[in-house]
Amino acid sequence: PGFRPKETYFDWDVQDRLVRVSLPDGARWRYRYDAFGRRINKVREGQLPSAQAVARVAYRWDGDQLIGQQQYYADGSAAREVQWVYEPGSFRP
Template sequence: RVSLPDGARWRYRYDAFGRRVSKVREGQAPSAQAVARVAYRWDGDLLIGQQQYRADGSAAREVQWVYEPGSFRP
């Protein structure tokens, strides 16, 4: 759990391999459009995507990464 200077508190979750799988804003979000949750997607050791969700539950922004073959370089 992390508390930021603006008062926001985030809780992080990890899987059995130590990879971050989500972060969730604790408490009330400043607005329905504020990011309240982020889910991370993995392919083995490679972080391949993240999906942000607003406080109202709707999807906000999705990011995907493609890596050079056989490398950890996106």
């Protein structure tokens, strides 16, 4: 009954990197970074809503360019992969 505001919470570390997101549906994602400050993955915390829910996303880099991401289900099997190809000498995919 009535309008219920939905809130999303973001947590940042001392290096101003996003480390956790809490969504209105109860999902929580934790983010990890490598020594160069590049985000290397995000992992869903807590119980998953279904066996086919994405539980982890791994990011691939070539220097400073994000070149791909791979989504995984909770059982570790691959869900979906995306790759980006950039214009030479640019950050434009």
